Amino acid sequence: MKCDVVVVGAGPGGSMFSKTAAEAGLKVVMLEKRQEIGDPVRCAEGVGKRALSKMVELDSRWIASEVKGARIIAPDGTSIVMSEDKGGAEVGYVLERKVFDRALAENAARAGAKVLVKTRATGLLRKDGVPCGVTAMRFGEALRIDAPLVIGADGVESKVGRWAGIDTALKLKDIETCAQFLVQDSSIDDSYCEFYLGNSIAPAGYVWSFPKGKKLANVGLGVLGSRSKPGEALRLLRQFVDKRYPNGRAVEMVVGGDPCSGPIESTVADGVMLVGDAARQTDPLTGGGILNAMEAGIIAGEVAAKAISAGDVSASGLKEYEDRWRATIGRHISRSYEFKEFFVKLSDDDLNRLLGSLKGEDLTKTDLRGMLRVLFRLNPKLLWELRHLVI
Amino acid sequence: MLKGCVVLLTVNRYKCCYCGACVGVCPSLALELVETWLEISADCTECGLCTRICPVGALEVKA
Incomplete structure (x- = not known):
């Protein structure tokens, strides 16, 4: 099989890339190793409203709920409300990823991309040492896909970058190990997201x-990988849910690893670009990755169209992708990484003091960044190391 | 470890939720997630990083 670009992975990054590149006239083949796109889910499903609506036409089929704001709960139980429109910039919609991911892949298909499910990339094809497509296994049969450009949108377990010589292996301090239940309980507040902090939970x-x-x-x-031991995330989750929702019913279980490394050194190589979790573009502070993956997919799609028509898919021909995502997503996640590196060192006493200091502050129009600024103003000594990020 | 030896990393397939976190931290490209099936290759050095990251405790390096 021959095409202009082969995309490995049909998550939000791969699908947005495929749609953008196909609309620009490229012949795109998108591979998904699973038989069903979007399932099983590995995500908490929260996204900001405004950023999402800029990239895709909203559809009630994949919006599970709309939230008013966020509540942050300190280890000592102090609760801070960040709300409405602004808090919603971080988390505004809770998605139904199974439907959402499928819809984005359908949009890519509608734009002309070919989608192959149950098809797993097994390695890079090379000509004179330069990648020129992938080998794959499709429903038990070997398949060869020749393409001058390969997109690694293959998630936390990405191989494409590593095959191309980009070291994307995550250190334990740069990945959160996560577990989640879909809980049914009469005490659930349907309009607020909640965030509980504490080193024991x-x-x-x-x-x-x-x-x-x-x-x-x-x-x-x-739980940060470097603080985890085998099975820790699930054990702590059971402990939390038993205490907080003693009568709750877990009707679904989700687990996964969330990269929190900040920007990696390189996300392009000759004939290769990485997007989304594969490029470790997740926000290291919040763990949010959907919007960054989608935005990176769009940028990479635009750059791919130019590079293919110019006939230069070398690393230097793809540099525009590197420059553009670093100027937007990259800047943001670098800051978040520094915040994360600082916050993971805090004791429960520090967390109590910080969140306690916000009592009496009006945060109804504040987003996460604004809240960090208020925190700095109120706790300059404790947060001194972060002054260059806040001012 | 010499290639071809028995790898001492084991996966409890009744526990594994096939999330791929282990694949993301493996420094030797020894793990591959094929839908719901985690494959362990002879490249495994039994470093144990994957056992610590596994959210459900499905991986174990047998002594």
């Missing part, structure tokens, strides 16, 4: 509760 991570409507919520947690 989620070491160097946090517990989230993202409502999905009708007294259902994604209740999950992440």
Whole structure:
């Protein structure tokens, strides 16, 4: 099989790339190793409203619920409300990823991309040492796909970058290990996302509760890999849910690893670009990755169209992708990485002091960045190391 | 470890939720997730990083 670009992985990054590149006239083949796109889910499903609506036409089929704001709960139980439109810039919609991912892949197909499910890339094809497509296994049979450009949108377990000589292996301190239940409980607040902090409930991570409507919520947690031991995420989640929702019913279980490394050194090589979790473009502070993957997919799609028509898919021909995503997503996740590296060191006392200081502050129009600024103003000594990020 | 030897990393397939976190941290490209099936190759050095990242405790390096 021959095409202009072969995309490995049909998550939000791969599908947005495929749609953009196909609309620009490229012949695109997108591979998905699973037989069903979007399932099983590995995600808490929260996204910001505004950023999402800029990239895709909203559809009620994949919006599970809309939230009003966020509540942050300190280890000592102090609760801070960040709300409405602004809090919603971080988390505004809770998605139904099974439907969402499928819809984005359908959009790519509609734009002309070919989609092959149950097809797993097994290695790079090379000519004179330069990647020129992939070998794949499709429903048990070997398949060869020749393409001058390969996109690695293959998620946390990405291989494409590593085959191309980009080291994307995550250190334990740069990945959160996560577990989540879809909990049904009458005490669930359908209009607020909740974030619980504390080193005993989620070491160097946090517990989230993202409502999905009708007294259902994604209740999950992440633990920093370097603070984890075998099975720790699930053990802590059970402990939290038993305590917080003693009568709750877990009707679904989701687990996964969330990259939090900040920008990696390189996301392009000759004939190769990486997008989304494969490029470790997740926000290291929040763990959010959907919007970054989609935006990176769009940028990479635009650059691919130019590079293919110019006949230069070398690393230098693809540099525009590197430059553009680093100027937007990259800047943001570099800051988040520094915040994360600082916050993971805090004791529960520090967290209590920080969140306690916000009592009496009006945060109804504040987003996460604004809240960090207020925190700095109120706790300059404790947060001194972060001054260059806040001012 | 010499190639061809028995790899001492084991996966409990009744526990594994096939999330791929282990694949993301493996420094030797020894793990591959094929839909619901985690494959372990002879490249495994039994470093144990994957056992620590596994959210459900499905991986174990047998002594």
